[in-house]
Amino acid sequence: MIKRNLQTRYPNWFLGPAIFLFGFLFVIPTLTSFYYSLTDWNINRRVITFVGLKNFKELFADIKFRATLSNTLIYSFSVTFARNFLGLLFAIMLNTAFLKGRNLFRVIVFLPYIIAPVVIGYLFTAIYHPVNGILNQTLTFFGLGFLAKDWLNDPSIALFSTIMTDVWRTTGFSMVIYLAGLQAIPHEYYESSDIDGANGFKKLIHITLPLLAPSITVNVVLALIGTMKVFVMILVLTNGGPGYATEVINTYIMSMFSLGLYGSGTAANIILSILIVIIGLPVLLILKKREVEL
Amino acid sequence: MTNKRTITYQTIIYVVCILLSVIVLVPFIMMFVNSFKGIRESALFRISLPKKPTLTNYKTVLSKLYFWRGMRNSLILSISVTLLVNFTGAMAAFVIQRKNGILCKWTYYALFAGIIIPVSIIPTIQLMMQTRIHNTYIGLILFYTAVNLPFTVFLLTGFMKTIPKEIDEAAMIEGCGPFRMFVQLIIPLLKTPLVTSTIVTITAVWNDFSAPFYLISDSKKWPIVISVYNFVSQYYTDWGTVFAFMTLVLLPVIIVYGFLQRYIIAGLTTGAVKG
């Protein structure tokens, strides 16, 4: 009797719309992508033939794609590190001091996160302009003219410049998460360590960081996943150039798509998925574990 | 002595905060002041008041049909996606959390994977062409719903745990059907996470570039973000007009953010922590 009631109270068809929508435009394309990546599918082929791992072999033989892979990883790791390091630093500073305009500051640094990356990309092409850009102007103004660079067109620093743009965009977001985490730490922990005579640095290492661990893992892994998928920021800032200096996987997929090479493009997409899963799987496990605690 | 140290420490922090705020705001200020300058002056990107302030740039932008179209399309898209995501997501989350069937479990796992795995864009385009929804609003709305659903379900499932099952039982004794119970009882209780999900979804859809870039080839259906892209590639020599366009695009976003900053920041960050 109770079992029957349970059935009617929570009918399976409630899942229907979600399964349909998600299954239709996410699961089906994801599954078929494995098949397509093994074919010579392209814009002019009306008949698709199976070619095995040819696309993958060609990708790894392509110097452009190899540059793409390393650029994506460098971009992802650097942005993740910088925005978390800075975000945590600012959050700790903000948390320890009694500050009047704290909320205003929070609102300001969070602002870039809600702005479309396309717009941010264009604003920074102006900022990085080698002659008139504010960055070089400011450096010259402070007598640091030797640091002025052609930020987006010098192949040795173009990737760095795109990384800094994303750090500028997302540090506020990481900071706010850390700030929330810090404020959740009960004061008693610090009070008891005050009695023990611990200094600020010791408190940071022994109390703050361990208690902040959940925020850190989530923040880091989300940043990694997000940055691996970077696309429009690069497209707008450098279009992958100069040469292949800032080409990332998603811009590579776009160029494959523009050329109508769908099979190769899909294969590149699969490589991206594999990379992200390798890095994203740990989070999944961590989150699962935390869920039990809830 | 300690007091003195605290004061210097506070001063340092104030200085750092002000410096950071300046770094964050400078690009926006540059955009704003230069949007009132002529073609030659604006190309210098100076943060200075315009010598001869002009509204021509704004007139040019506002006279473009695609500016208004872009804004309208973005509104239509983000609102309909949000409604669809919230409603279907809540339905799924409700059953997934309350029940322990195999189907629920696997749906949940599949959705979870959807948070991490990137979209396979080319097969998606192919599928949409085959089903004739490529290059349509419907197609884009369904696509966004599929992509944003996992997060919402995840968020709502977590929250459902805090709603006691006794509520459902009480309703059932009164002879309430499952759908009515869901709409009248459960949805009001899910208000908090639904606000979060709404903020996350609207931001994601409004700012997204790649989906319409790949899925919409008719310029009349482009959301504002793509209009910005197309506009800049056309007018990139005339920075004053470009800045005016971007100012107009950002203005509503910044105004909404100004009023709702508390909810938006909380929504996006709790969203991130949970997701």
Place this chain on the structure above:
Amino acid sequence: MKKVFAFTVFLLMAATLLFAGGAAEVTTPKKPSSLTVVIPNTTMQEPLERIFAQFTAETGIKVEIQALPAGEEYGRLLQTRFATKDYPDVFTMDPGIKQYTKFGVDRLHEMTGDPLFDNVLDASLNFQLYKGKLYGAPWGGTGTYGVYYNKDVFKALGVGTPKNYNDFLSILKKAKSAGYIPIYEAAKSEWPLQVFSLIAWPSFVDPEIGDEGVAKLEVNELRLNEIASLRDVFSRYVALRDMGLFQDGYQAGTYEEQMEFLATGKAAVAFQISNFIPSLIAKFGEDYVTEKIGWFPLPSDTDEGIAMLTPAHQLLVPSGGKNIPYAMDLVRFMTKPEMQQIYFEYNTGIPVYKGVTKELLPYEKEVLAFDQRGKAKINIQNRLSSSFTDFPKILQNLLITSNVTEALNRMDENYRKTGNARALPGF
């Protein structure tokens, strides 16, 4: 559980029926209230607006211009629109019959025998022929790529146009020591980088491989990385950079600055396409430009070189369009001499329709003179069905690595890959 599956299947089926139903309608051409014309967003729109206004006044049919991002993106967007049967009524496209194979001839409206072609000059007409049939109407004028130079600078240096490649180099070096930028390269804008190699093709590569060589390339019997003269062209390009003949910070060079520097005499020469002349005129006025800017082909080792011609663009009509008769009316209207006249008020080029009176610019007369002496060749890109895909990026990278072999191999690989993707015979 079963219920859910049944439900999903039902929804899927319903959706399929719904979408399939929309396609079955039969098209009966009745007078449309408006026609859409797709153009790249780099096209000058005023002449089109004027022409379309007259068309509307005459027929009552409005014409809507849709400007899409230019470059490879443009072709891609149009191809997806074709794939989704979202056809524009008329669209403009780069010259060459390869555009037909790109979209597939069965998906383009055949224009063979249309009276509008009676008015097209013979050379241009032949260029449009694909297996004896016509699918595109020429639009605009014949242009040229080449070395554009500032006459004042050359006068100040006391030099004329170069007699051969060595002469060209010595002029550039002279310009450098006199404090001018010898060559302005717009590396940031990417596409202008191709111009050097493309104008070098008629002067250096064509003499080696001849028309037979090009015919072999067309069917993939000759590899690009086996052409010695092409390797030589790339080496010469890198050498120009290594001799310090590009401006400082050329990686940041933009097309706009290139125009500005050439016109104001800061730079001596620029490798450019003739389309940049109307932009220059818009900025500096026609008199200024005709007075200051000259043109010459890239000289070969022995003589002044071969001029390179680019055919006119073309108007295409998708065969799946709903308003084909009216779209063709529009095409005929646009290509009438009076309308061409309007076009040439804003654009340069040598007219391809008879009856269009246009005072040629000095450089156009020179190009024409080269052509009449048999010293002109059509852009190699327009003679081949496959494409030099990603070419600007390859050259950008060549300038970074100076690795000629790598650049050639990539060019060859992309050429064959594209041919294969287009299912061209031989690939």
